[in-house]
Amino acid sequence: DAGVIQSPRHEVTEMGQEVTLRCKPISGHNSLFWYRQTMMRGLELLIYFNNNVPIDDSGMPEDRFSAKMPNASFSTLKIQPSEPRDSAVYFCASSLGLTPGQPYNEQFFGPGTRLTVL
Amino acid sequence: AQKVTQAQTEISVVEKEDVTLDCVYETRDTTYYLFWYKQPPSGELVFLIRRNSFDEQNEISGRYSWNFQKSTSSFNFTITASQVVDSAVYFCALIPPGNQFYFGTGTSLTVIP
Numbered sequence: 071d072a073g074v075i076q077s078p079r080h081e082v083t084e085m086g087q088e089v090t091l092r093c094k095p096i097s098g099h100n101s102l103f104w105y106r107q108t109m110m111r112g113l114e115l116l117i118y119f120n121n122n123v124p125i126d127d128s129g130m131p132e133d134r135f136s137a138k139m140p141n142a143s144f145s146t147l148k149i150q151p152s153e154p155r156d157s158a159v160y161f162c163a164s165s166l167g168l169t170p171g172q173p174y175n176e177q178f179f180g181p182g183t184r185l186t187v188l
Numbered sequence: 189a190q191k192v193t194q195a196q197t198e199i200s201v202v203e204k205e206d207v208t209l210d211c212v213y214e215t216r217d218t219t220y221y222l223f224w225y226k227q228p229p230s231g232e233l234v235f236l237i238r239r240n241s242f243d244e245q246n247e248i249s250g251r252y253s254w255n256f257q258k259s260t261s262s263f264n265f266t267i268t269a270s271q272v273v274d275s276a277v278y279f280c281a282l283i284p285p286g287n288q289f290y291f292g293t294g295t296s297l298t299v300i301p
Binding site for chain 1: 225231232233234235238279281288289291293294
């Protein structure tokens, strides 16, 4: 298996631009997680999906952030408009969760997308 | 309040020494999960272990072991006979009902050859 795939690996954009991060989970996994890591705030869970349905998005920082999972093999995290404080590494992870309320089996992480907003 | 404390910011050990990374958590919930993650210098994240609050058995996986003690709200991680490849930042996380993750600030471990 190719593992969790994220694209792009690096993104540099200017403030105000729309940014779309992409994630392909491991085939057969039914839970998908988006994390953000910054020096200031550390690691944060932004949102997670179970069977393509968003279960908890309480970690999404504000309305500028949105995430979708149109099918079991693809998810996007969009920031519109982007701001310098969104600069971070964004990780996607997938797992074979048990139920929507108990998704926490072993998680497999993608390599991350390093986003820089100028 | 939900909180995870990893009081050890940085630890250095000489190869083959044993090292324990501390994780203390705060929660009023009786049901929760605890995780450990590893982040090597290359930056990727690696999931190490999941423990639910009803399972207090200690776990051993090769050179890694975890000691979960509800009485002291701790979930400590021990590496036996450390190796240079163990050099990484290690994060502990608490997941109470409601599914929000509470991460510790991480412990940076350096294993000196």
